[in-house]
Amino acid sequence: MDGVPADVSPHPDTGAATSAGTPSSSAAPPGAAPHPPSAAGDTAPTETGGPRSATSRSHLVWLLVLALTGAAAAVILPGMLSDPAAVGPTAAGLALVPLFALTEVVVIHLPTQRNAYGHTLREVPAVVGLTFLAPQEYVLVYVVGTVSALFLVTRMRGVKLAFNSALFAFEAGLGAAVYHLVLAGGDPISPTGWLAALAAVVATDLISAAAITTAISVTEGVFDGDVLREALRSGLAAACINTCVALLVATLLIVRPTSLPLLAVVVVLLVLGYRVYITLARGHARTQLLYRFVDRTATAQALDDVIRVVLTEAADLMHAESAHLLETTDDPGRVRCHSIAAGGTEPITTLLTLPGHDDGGGGDGGVGIGGGTPWWHPALEGRPLLLAAGRQGGGDADQEPDEGRDDGRHDAPDDVPAPTSAVLPAHPRDAVAAPLRAARGVRAALVVCDRSFDQETFGRDDVQVFATLASHAAVAIERADTVHRLEQMVEQRAHDALHDPLSGLPNRRAFNEAVARAMADVGRVRAQDSGAPARGVVLLLDLDDFKDVNDTLGHSAGDRLITESGERLRHEAAGMVARLGGDEFAVLLPGMTLAEGLRHAQHLHAALSAPVPLDDVDLIVSSSIGVAEFSSAASTAEELLAQADVAMYTAKAARSGVAVYRPEEGDSTARRLALAADLPQALAVGDIRLWYQPQADPRTGTIAGFEALMRWHHPVFGMVPPPEIVAVAHRTGRVRSLTDDLIRQALSARHAWAEAGHPLAVSVNVTPADIADPMLVSRVRLELARSATPAEALVLEVTESDAMKDPERSLEVLTALSALGVTLSVDDFGTGYSSLAYLDRLPVKEVKVDQSFIIRMQEGTTDPTVLRATIGLAHDLGLRVVAEGVESESARVLVRDLGVDLYQGFGLARPMTAPDVLGWLERY
Numbered sequence: 001m002d003g004v005p006a007d008v009s010p011h012p013d014t015g016a017a018t019s020a021g022t023p024s025s026s027a028a029p030p031g032a033a034p035h036p037p038s039a040a041g042d043t044a045p046t047e048t049g050g051p052r053s054a055t056s057r058s059h060l061v062w063l064l065v066l067a068l069t070g071a072a073a074a075v076i077l078p079g080m081l082s083d084p085a086a087v088g089p090t091a092a093g094l095a096l097v098p099l100f101a102l103t104e105v106v107v108i109h110l111p112t113q114r115n116a117y118g119h120t121l122r123e124v125p126a127v128v129g130l131t132f133l134a135p136q137e138y139v140l141v142y143v144v145g146t147v148s149a150l151f152l153v154t155r156m157r158g159v160k161l162a163f164n165s166a167l168f169a170f171e172a173g174l175g176a177a178v179y180h181l182v183l184a185g186g187d188p189i190s191p192t193g194w195l196a197a198l199a200a201v202v203a204t205d206l207i208s209a210a211a212i213t214t215a216i217s218v219t220e221g222v223f224d225g226d227v228l229r230e231a232l233r234s235g236l237a238a239a240c241i242n243t244c245v246a247l248l249v250a251t252l253l254i255v256r257p258t259s260l261p262l263l264a265v266v267v268v269l270l271v272l273g274y275r276v277y278i279t280l281a282r283g284h285a286r287t288q289l290l291y292r293f294v295d296r297t298a299t300a301q302a303l304d305d306v307i308r309v310v311l312t313e314a315a316d317l318m319h320a321e322s323a324h325l326l327e328t329t330d331d332p333g334r335v336r337c338h339s340i341a342a343g344g345t346e347p348i349t350t351l352l353t354l355p356g357h358d359d360g361g362g363g364d365g366g367v368g369i370g371g372g373t374p375w376w377h378p379a380l381e382g383r384p385l386l387l388a389a390g391r392q393g394g395g396d397a398d399q400e401p402d403e404g405r406d407d408g409r410h411d412a413p414d415d416v417p418a419p420t421s422a423v424l425p426a427h428p429r430d431a432v433a434a435p436l437r438a439a440r441g442v443r444a445a446l447v448v449c450d451r452s453f454d455q456e457t458f459g460r461d462d463v464q465v466f467a468t469l470a471s472h473a474a475v476a477i478e479r480a481d482t483v484h485r486l487e488q489m490v491e492q493r494a495h496d497a498l499h500d501p502l503s504g505l506p507n508r509r510a511f512n513e514a515v516a517r518a519m520a521d522v523g524r525v526r527a528q529d530s531g532a533p534a535r536g537v538v539l540l541l542d543l544d545d546f547k548d549v550n551d552t553l554g555h556s557a558g559d560r561l562i563t564e565s566g567e568r569l570r571h572e573a574a575g576m577v578a579r580l581g582g583d584e585f586a587v588l589l590p591g592m593t594l595a596e597g598l599r600h601a602q603h604l605h606a607a608l609s610a611p612v613p614l615d616d617v618d619l620i621v622s623s624s625i626g627v628a629e630f631s632s633a634a635s636t637a638e639e640l641l642a643q644a645d646v647a648m649y650t651a652k653a654a655r656s657g658v659a660v661y662r663p664e665e666g667d668s669t670a671r672r673l674a675l676a677a678d679l680p681q682a683l684a685v686g687d688i689r690l691w692y693q694p695q696a697d698p699r700t701g702t703i704a705g706f707e708a709l710m711r712w713h714h715p716v717f718g719m720v721p722p723p724e725i726v727a728v729a730h731r732t733g734r735v736r737s738l739t740d741d742l743i744r745q746a747l748s749a750r751h752a753w754a755e756a757g758h759p760l761a762v763s764v765n766v767t768p769a770d771i772a773d774p775m776l777v778s779r780v781r782l783e784l785a786r787s788a789t790p791a792e793a794l795v796l797e798v799t800e801s802d803a804m805k806d807p808e809r810s811l812e813v814l815t816a817l818s819a820l821g822v823t824l825s826v827d828d829f830g831t832g833y834s835s836l837a838y839l840d841r842l843p844v845k846e847v848k849v850d851q852s853f854i855i856r857m858q859e860g861t862t863d864p865t866v867l868r869a870t871i872g873l874a875h876d877l878g879l880r881v882v883a884e885g886v887e888s889e890s891a892r893v894l895v896r897d898l899g900v901d902l903y904q905g906f907g908l909a910r911p912m913t914a915p916d917v918l919g920w921l922e923r924y
Contacts (some may be wrong), residue, residue, distance in 0.1 A: 009859040047802075061159055064127055068166035068211060075173035080136050091143045092132050099125040100145025106271075107155050121267065123239065127197045127246030128173065128253065131188040142172035160195045174207060175200040197247055201239045245270075287311065290465070293317060294472050306480040308368065310446070310473045311340040311347050318432065319450035324424045325436075326352075326380060327444045335380070337424050338782065350423065357834075376424070379433035379445035384467055389457035426457035427450055428458045434470035438478045446470045491849060500579040503566035508733045511578035511586050515637035518590040522630055537597030539587040540585045540644035541569070542652065544622045546583035550882070557614050561621060565613050567794035572607045576598060580733070581769075586641065594629040596743055599660045601625045624652040626663040638732055642676035645731050671717055675728045678714065683737055688712045688725065690745045691911035692762070694920075695882060695904045698896035703924065705761030707904060708746040709911050726767055727805045740779055742812065747787035747794065749914040756918050763795035763825065768810075769799055777816040784820075791821030795846065799827045816842035827883070829870075849872050849900070851885020858891055864898065871899050 089097075095249055103122040103138040125145070125541050129138045146168050150156040182196035245267060252259045293313040307325055315323040325338040325347075332452040333354050340347040355372060379385050436444040448466070475488035498510035504515070506905070518536050543565060562583065569577045576590040587604070589597050611618040626648030634640040652660035682688050692706035712720040729738045744763055750762040775827055784791055796817060798810075814824055825846035849867065857864050874881050883895040886905035895903050912920055 011742070049396065061163065061215060064157065064211075064215055064218060065162045065166050068163070068170050072166060072169035072173050075177055076136075076139050076169065083134070083136065089141065090133070091536050093129070093137045096125045096129050096133070096141050097145040097148075099128075100142055101149035101153075104146050104149035113379075114840055121245070121271070122240035123201060124246045124249055124267075127243060128199070128250050130176060130179045130197060130200060131193070131250040132253070135173075135180060138176050139169065139172040143157070143168050162542055163215060167208060170211075171204040171208055174292065175204045178203045178418060189247070194247055198243050200242065201237060201243045203588075205236060205239050216795060224274055244494060290317065290469065290472075293469060294444050300860055301483045303477070306476050307338050308340070308347055310476065310725060312344070314448055314466075314469060314473070315340065315342045317469060318448045319452045320432075321452060322425070322448070324376075324447040325444055326376065326424075326447060328380060328442075339423055348423070352424070374426070376431070376433050376445060376447050379435050379447065380442060382435045382437070382442045382468045384435070384463050385431075385433040386458060386460065386463050387428065387433075388459070389430040389451070406873065430465045432458045432462050432469045434463070436470055436474035436477065438474055442478070444474075446811055500566075503563055503579045505566050505570065505585075506576065506578040508578065508580045508586075511576065511580065511588065512637040512641070512733075514576050514578075514588055515640060518588060519630060519637065519640070521590070535591050537589040537592045537594060537600075537643050538628050538630075538640050539586070539589065539597065540580075540626040540628075540641060540648045541585040541604070541608070542624050543583040543608075544652065546621070548620065549621065553614065553619075557619075560614055561612055561619065563622075565621075566605050567664065568610075569604060581836060586644070594627070597627050597629060598658065598660055605657045622657065624648050625658045626651060626661060627658065632665055633663065638680070639673070639677050642673050642732060645676075646672060672728070674716065675714070675720065675724070676732050678730050679725075679732055680735060682712060682714075683734065683741055687714075688738070688741065689913070690742060691913055692749065692917050693904050693911040694909050694924075695763075695902045696908055698883075698886075698892050698900055701758060703758075703921065704902055704919065705763060705793075707763040707764075707797075708742065708749075710742060710765070711911075722765075730769065731766070735767055736773065736775075739770050740765055740775075740783075741785050741810035743794075745784075745914075747783050747789050749787055749917070750793060751787040752914070753917060753921075758918070758921055759795045760794065761795055761823070763797055765797045765799075765827065768798075771810045771813050774813055774816070776813055777820065781820060782815065792823055796823050797822040797825045797827040797848065798879055815843050818845075838881040846880040846882060847885055848882040851883075851905070854883060854885050854891055854895065857894060858888075864894075868898050 053185060077764035100122070103120045103125060106120070126142070127336055129141055133141065143165065145162070147165050150161060150164055178714050179196045179200040182199045183193055186192040186196075188196075190826055206847075248263055249260065252263060253308050293310075311323040311325060314320070320342060322339060322341050324340075327336040327338070329336055329351075335352045337352050337353065338347045339350070339351050352374075354374070354377075376385065423496050424447065430451055431447060431449040433445050433447040435442045446466070446469070446575075498513075499507055500507045515538060522536055543561070545560070545604060548556065550562055562579070565583075566577065566579060567586065569585055569587065573587045573589075574592075575587055578586045578588075592600065605623055608623045609620065611620050626644040626646065627646055628634070628640055632639070634643055647659045647661035650661075651657060659887045689711055690708040691711050692708055694703050695707060710722040710725060712718050713726055725738070726735070729735045746762045746764045750760065755761055766776070780794070780796075783789075784794065798814075818824055823846060824842070824844040825848055826842070826844050827848045828850045829847040849871070853867050857867065871881050881899070883898075883900040883903040884894050884901040884905065886895060886907045888907050891905070892903060909920065909924075
């Protein structure tokens with residue numbers, strides 16, 4: 001037996017000549033074989049640019065046929081002309097014709113990754129013919145037997161039949177010439193005869209392999225040495241074995257013909273054993289490929305990589321021309337198809353429109369599928385599918401072929417090679433499909449089409465192997481899809497952490513990081529060139545009278561104004577745009593000079609001043625813009641923003657629209673900048689501390705709790721008032737840090753009082769930004785648990801005006817805090833809006849009467865009737881009333897008579913530090 005590639009023919013899909021079986025002294029029957037790899041999605045040969053190059057290569061094959069024909073004639077004709085009588089067939093010659101034909105039909109095919117290597121016993125009739133026939137008769141018998149098998153059994157036509165016929169004739173003539181040259185009239189069953197037969201076999205094998213390699217290389221446009229390498233590797237070994245068997249046959253025919261049946265039994269058993277070996281080898285190879293498939297899909301992580309590995313490995317393992325992954329989509333009429341051709345590197349993706357579903361002209365790349373339900377659709381319904389060569393059906397290879405289809409064994413027109421394509425074929429020669437099952441059911445199907453060689457088609461064993469492969473693919477794709485969704489979730493959360501949810505612009509954190517990077521880049525440039533300018537500008541923008549829009553048109557109109565302003569800035573600004581909060585925006589302009597930044601700010605001011613259509617109103621809102629340039633006076637992003645903030649307030653005060661920060665603007669500016677720069681350090685080292693003022697019952701004097709009052713003793717400016725501290729924190733984006741620190745200090749002090757036997761309440765002021773932040777609830781819960789403080793012992797105070805700025809948005813946070821058990825108090829009651837109507841909606845339990853009422857009543861400038869009615873209404877609503885600013889005993893008696901529940905002020909005690917509270921309680 002010889003082991004050589006099974007085919008040499010222009011492939012029906014590509015027109016490429018592919019490897020053919022070449023036994024010891026003849027060419028093999030052509031048939032379908034693998035096509036060369038092409039770029040995914042190609043619809044024409046790729047080597048030289050299209051159909052014209054493919055046709056020209058077909059012409060080259062015909063030239064090769066003519067060359068082989070001429071070589072065969074040169075070898076054969078001299079002998080025939082010298083002895084024409086020897087051409088006539090004898091009985092022995094006629095007996096060998098069917099044997100030659102039989103060896104062309106009985107071929108054992110061993111599939112490899114992309115070829116099938118054929119193993120035959122053609123050496124037996126060849127060596128017998130060389131032994132008993134004249135050279136001229138041998139050539140005739142050889143050619144007639146092999147060509148008749150190709151024409152009648154394998155139905156070969158055109159250039160492939162011509163090529164193999166010419167190759168058969170040349171091999172037969174060359175084999176006969178080499179045999180008789182080496183034998184030199186000696187005994188055919190002597191060692192010289194053995195050597196002559198072996199020389200003829202080797203010579204024809206090498207010539208055949210060289211001719212086939214040339215045909216493949218010419219047709220494909222790329223050199224393919226597989227056939228030649230196989231002929232030198234396993235082909236020669238198989239040829240030697242077959243030659244030995246053939247010599248035994250010749251010897252027995254001469255010496256003892258009656259013993260031939262014994263040898264025939266051995267040969268039959270050898271063939272059957274080899275078929276068993278091929279089956280076992282194929283099973284072992286598939287097992288190894290399955291191991292490789294599992295390993296490679298396990299190492300791939302990204303979803304695209306997993307799909308690519310699944311398709312390439314599926315095509316290799318099943319020896320298929322193409323592999324496809326069909327995924328269901330949200331649209332029941334659409335299927336997403338990932339396809340890759342054998343030997344391809346990257347899959348292509350198309351969107352298939354199922355029959356009965358209108359494409360709609362959406363221009364999304366959908367490809368309509370004509371006719372009825374596509375052949376692969378049962379796999380998407382959960383049923384494995386087998387489409388054998390010439391037959392079509394779901395899971396049954398024994399159905400009749402579809403009308404109008406060929407049987408899978410007829411080749412394409414020889415002179416018009418068809419292009420290779422990775423796209424899912426509508427009518428494949430053969431195919432296997434299997435569903436990919438996941439937790440949510442069948443989500444996809446895996447399909448392979450067109451066996452790489454047409455001597456063998458997909459069978460039921462392939463369906464079982466492919467179903468196993470599909471199960472592993474489903475697990476790998478499901479895992480990769482889960483990882484992909486998690487990565488998307490992480491990316492989305494990372495995006496949300498750096499972007500404003502309303503406008504979609506970067507938030508303060510993202511902007512500060514970008515400014516810090518820009519300042520660092522400028523610092524590196526200046527380090528390399530001390531004379532380089534520190535170019536870069538930051539703009540801080542604030543919409544004027546934005547609060548009036550919210551109050552008059554509602555918060556939805558305010559949100560639309562914010563969104564529209566952000567879009568205008570994004571479109572017009574020459575740098576990064578961010579929303580810092582509320583109606584405040586910022587723009588980073590790296591590389592600009594101060595003059596350029598000022599001109600750009602004026603351009604943005606004009607863009608923001610254009611009318612904004614809100615329902616039936618064209619709203620015109622002006623803006624104030626502060627401009628600050630990179631300089632040595634600002635070493636951090638916060639300092640630079642603080643400078644821009646100063647310039648912005650200068651523009652707002654002067655109603656100039658745009659202003660540039662200038663260090664000489666005054667002491668107030670220097671103080672504001674210094675406080676903004678020093679606030680982070682003050683929070684870090686604990687310079688901002690709480691002092692505590694007691695609250696008592698005006699009737700009994702019993703201490704009920706303490707109010708925490710913020711103090712910051714600045715090393716330059718001395719004691720900083722609490723409102724200024726809050727304003728600085730707001731401008732620098734540190735309100736949350738400030739509030740967290742104050743709550744932590746207050747609860748820690750209250751814990752120490754409770755440990756000493758004084759379980760009193762403690763009150764802490766919070767800002768409007770706090771009560772609009774849902775995170776306040778979780779932060780309060782954490783600090784209560786950390787300090788082992790009952791929730792009702794914490795009183796959170798919010799001013800009346802703060803609660804009225806956005807009662808709807810504040811209500812959610814305040815309700816959550818009340819549900820937690822925290823006591824809520826309205827501070828400075830009566831100084832802002834007339835909010836009595838909202839007290840029954842807000843979950844407050846306490847109101848604090850502003851000290852201005854107490855002072856005016858003591859001075860006799862205010863009638864106490866109004867305050868008495870207000871206190872009565874609060875009691876009717878179940879609220880506790882606290883009076884602030886009680887400075888004397890007479891004031892205490894006054895608030896007692898008015899019905900106040902608690903009072904505080906210098907008349908009871910001045911604010912004191914946390915360490916002094918316990919001593920004061922002991923003395924009191």
